[in-house]
Amino acid sequence: MALIKIIRDVRLGAKTLLLHKLRSLLTMLGVVFGVASVIAMLAVGEGASREALDRIRMLGSTNIMLESVKPTDTPDDRGQRTRVLDYGLRYEDERRIREHLDHVQRTAPVKEVRRSAWLGERNKELRVVGTTWAWFELVPRPIIAGRILGERDMDRTSNVVVLTEHGARRLLATEQSIGSRIRIVDGYYEVIGIVQNEEASGETQIPDSRVDAYIPLPVARERFTDFDVRITAGSIERERGELHRIIVQVDDEDNVETTAAAIQRMLELNHPNGDFTVQVPLQLLRQREEQQRIWNWTLASVAGISLLVGGIGIMNIMLASVTERTREIGVRRAIGAKKRQIVSQFLIETLLLAGIGGLVGIAVGPLLADRIESLSGIPTIVPTWAIALSVGISMTVGVVFGLYPAARAANLDPIVALRHE
Secondary structure: OHHHHHHHHHHHHHHHHHOOHHHHHHHHHHHHHHHHHHHHHHHHHHHHHHHHHHHHHHOOOOEEEEEEOOOOOOOOOOOOOEEEEEOOEOHHHHHHHHHHOOOEEEEEEEEEEEEEEEEOOEEEEEEEEEEOOOHHHHOOOOEEEEOOOOHHHHHOOOOEEEEEHHHHHHHHOOOOOOOOEEEEOOEEEEEEEEEOOOOOOHHHOOOOOOOEEEEEHHHHHHHOOOEEEEEEOOEEEEEEOOEOEEEEEEOOHHHHHHHHHHHHHHHHHHOOOOOEEEEOHHHHHHHHHHHHHHHHHHHHHHHHHHHHHHHHHHHHHHHHHHHHOHHHHHHHHHOOOOHHHHHHHHHHHHHHHHHHHHHHHHHHHHHHHHHHHHHHOOOOOOOHHHHHHHHHHHHHHHHHHHHHHHHHHHOOOHHHHHHOO
């Protein structure tokens, strides 16, 4: 019986709303655009941060990134025509970290130099990265062709190189990729593999570049000196640096932050000038996720103003409806209708307006998000929870803004209502 009564009341409410089609449509539009704007705004916020979060995850939640930093000039250094600047991470630092910290599983030391590579008459400047096989486990990238560096390449000090896709296309062009021999400075290297790479971007500090050439670290130590000479404004500056970065993998996420703190203390003892940085992707990930939550709530709040405006429109229309139907309410009260039945009647009409508007808004929201993506190029992702949130808000708006008109209708004096013209 209760279900039949509800169905009957819904039909009656729908029939009442259809008596004023244009007014009902305009009222629902406020809810439609409110729900659509909430979904679209949250989709923009979710899409804008997803790429950054994915980049941070690529670094590995159990990894710690150490990087050499050139110290700033001191007053005593300025004006010298020739000076030697010795800074950065050392091979000894990598050994201490690997051997003395319990939770460290593996490390990937990295030495970087920029050199021109030649294949016949074609040349391209590359970032030559001397590293170990562990690099490709700690910074995993899809293998496009061939293979990556292995332990045997380290042991044999093999003159082999793995290129990134972009660098390979620019240097090798139409040549056979795998097996080609390229010249870097005065040494020849056999191309054994090509990998896809990610470019560094903003705070994430992804350790890739578009034109990386990975060679075994023993070969890099043998072929490339630790000194780099720079001549600027009449002065000669010699820089000495052994390693440019070290990637450290920890056995478990729970041990990442304590291990990072231990590494920080260890390096501070041997590098009092602070010529290094310690970056913990796990911390960056947590910070970014927290920022994303705040940003999403901000966007939802701004877009929710549209729903508030829609709710005010519903209240306005329902108050007008109460005034128009005062005599009808009086008749119903006179023949025995209870207050809760009057409240139920008007609430059902309000919920129909909000519910139908919310459903249409759910359909329009993703389309609006796609349109924003096509016009601005900003990736948009519609999260499921955004749809649930929008529906919940629209129905809450219907109830909240429908209660006052429904209560006002129920509290009308039947005698006064019957006399109303």
